[in-house]
Amino acid sequence: MKVWLLVFLISTTTWAQSTRDVSSVIARGQKLAAEGQFEPAETLYEAALRDVPGNADLLFELGMLHLRQHDWPKAIESFQKSLHVVPGRTKTLFYLAEAYFLESDFDQARETIAQAVATAPNDAQVLQKYGEYLSAKLETRREGLVQLQKAKGLTPKLERIDFDIGKTQFDLTDFSGASASFETALKKNPKDIQAAFFLAETSAKLEDWQKAHEFYEYALAHGDSSGRAYYGLGHAAAELGNFAAAVDPLRHALSVQPSLIQAHFQLARVYRQISRAEDAQREASLFSAMNDRIDTSKELQGPEEARAWRDVKPLLEKNEEEKALDYLSGLPNASSHGYAYYLLGAMYFSAGQGENAQRVLTEAATLAPQDARVRAFLGMVQMSSGHLTSAEVSFQSALQLESDQPLALIGMGGLRYQQQQWKDAILYLEKSRTADPNTLLLLCDAYFRTGNRDEALLNAEVVRAFASDRPEVMNHLNDLVQRYERSSSQAK
Numbered sequence: 358m359k360v361w362l363l364v365f366l367i368s369t370t371t372w373a374q375s376t377r378d379v380s381s382v383i384a385r386g387q388k389l390a391a392e393g394q395f396e397p398a399e400t401l402y403e404a405a406l407r408d409v410p411g412n413a414d415l416l417f418e419l420g421m422l423h424l425r426q427h428d429w430p431k432a433i434e435s436f437q438k439s440l441h442v443v444p445g446r447t448k449t450l451f452y453l454a455e456a457y458f459l460e461s462d463f464d465q466a467r468e469t470i471a472q473a474v475a476t477a478p479n480d481a482q483v484l485q486k487y488g489e490y491l492s493a494k495l496e497t498r499r500e501g502l503v504q505l506q507k508a509k510g511l512t513p514k515l516e517r518i519d520f521d522i523g524k525t526q527f528d529l530t531d532f533s534g535a536s537a538s539f540e541t542a543l544k545k546n547p548k549d550i551q552a553a554f555f556l557a558e559t560s561a562k563l564e565d566w567q568k569a570h571e572f573y574e575y576a577l578a579h580g581d582s583s584g585r586a587y588y589g590l591g592h593a594a595a596e597l598g599n600f601a602a603a604v605d606p607l608r609h610a611l612s613v614q615p616s617l618i619q620a621h622f623q624l625a626r627v628y629r630q631i632s633r634a635e636d637a638q639r640e641a642s643l644f645s646a647m648n649d650r651i652d653t654s655k656e657l658q659g660p661e662e663a664r665a666w667r668d669v670k671p672l673l674e675k676n677e678e679e680k681a682l683d684y685l686s687g688l689p690n691a692s693s694h695g696y697a698y699y700l701l702g703a704m705y706f707s708a709g710q711g712e713n714a715q716r717v718l719t720e721a722a723t724l725a726p727q728d729a730r731v732r733a734f735l736g737m738v739q740m741s742s743g744h745l746t747s748a749e750v751s752f753q754s755a756l757q758l759e760s761d762q763p764l765a766l767i768g769m770g771g772l773r774y775q776q777q778q779w780k781d782a783i784l785y786l787e788k789s790r791t792a793d794p795n796t797l798l799l800l801c802d803a804y805f806r807t808g809n810r811d812e813a814l815l816n817a818e819v820v821r822a823f824a825s826d827r828p829e830v831m832n833h834l835n836d837l838v839q840r841y842e843r844s845s846s847q848a849k
């Protein structure tokens with residue numbers, strides 16, 4: 358009995374000491390993280406985990422550290438390990454869901470926060486986050502609103518709850534309800550510039566232009582410097598008939614956010630009203646040149662594809678192509694086996710494996726003979742490998758299936774550009790309506806080469822609008838314009 362008691366006392370003392378040590382480590386790690394010393398904090402936690410392997414609290418803190426550093430995959434891994442030790446812990450599920458959400462894995466985020474709701478059904482903060490995630494998706498937005506309202510019912514003073522409810526109502530086009538929610542949010546926190554901005558946006562939707570103007574001004578006066586806020590102020594001024602006052606905010610909106618295409622439309626309208634016909638025509642031409650363009654670069658950059666890229670990469674590194682195809686065939690948006698080959702071909706191409714990309718995409722074209730997108734992408738791979746004749750066959754085949762297939766039109770435009778058939782290049786590139794800045798650079802150059810300076814400069818403005826955050830493209834554009842402007846000056 359004495360021996361058992363002694364063993365019990367020793368083990369209890371050891372456990373208590375271990376708990377104190379872990380608590381001490383966590384306190385030191387949190388202090389380091391608060392000071393921005395992430396690497397020493399990580400080293401501290403990892404050293405402690407070697408002494409107490411599988412400690413759920415240390416793994417959670419390590420996950421929080423990775424979350425603060427925006428390293429979502431590592432945060433997810435640490436939170437998952439912590440949950441393996443202590444399943445169903447609400448706070449771990451909460452932050453694991455947040456990590457999934459920030460990594461754009463929205464379905465997994467919703468599933469994880471739903472587990473947190475199951476463990477803590479009356480936790481207002483958990484319900485608020487659940488409502489936020491549900492509201493991000495059109496199909497579950499109304500259920501999201503229900504959860505947000507339930508959270509507010511539990512804790513009316515919950516931070517940002519009125520804004521979250523208002524934003525969901527706004528997205529559901531309940532503008533009257535949204536207006537009331539944003540007004541409540543702004544009363545609770547007069548410095549909430551997001552609430553002020555969306556109150557202005559809601560008022561604009563309700564065509565209460567005086568109120569919209571008032572709250573766009575309020576948002577800007579309290580620190581909002583976004584292009585959308587300046588655009589809203591200019592638009593509201595124009596609707597109130599203050600056309601001259603609308604010019605500066607609309608122009609400032611474009612200087613802040615050149616891709617705000619609607620600002621060109623409003624400026625054209627305003628300039629006509631103040632008898633500046635030449636400026637009005639220029640803005641109308643810019644609006645026409647930019648409107649209805651499509652971002653052809655993002656077809657394979659949705660959350661499903663992003664997750665597939667992450668999961669398939671290790672399989673390809675181990676030459677496990679069949680496993681990769683099985684995985685891709687199981688994706689929710691995999692309409693056919695041909696899509697799996699198409700996606701795999703795109704992955705090979707992005708990894709610089711042109712031969713594998715061409716092989717897999719050729720198989721995709723066989724499996725999905727009516728899919729113009731597959732043939733267009735195959736043409737792009739062939740063109741990048743220098744197989745121009747084969748590429749043209751693929752592009753023409755795609756266009757026979759779908760006459761306005763954007764990638765095929767871009768490909769044909771690129772081929773004609775390489776062949777110095779400038780007018781044909783322009784026809785194909787214009788028809789593609791692409792918003793891709795690199796492709797638009799070719800279009801701009803082709804116009805210069807045909808001597809159509811006005812259209813070249815117009816398209817240069819389009820490039821600036823869509824590539825304002827891409828310095829390498831802007832440098833190429835500036836070099837291109839300066840080169841032709843110098844040539845023009847010398848010719849005179």
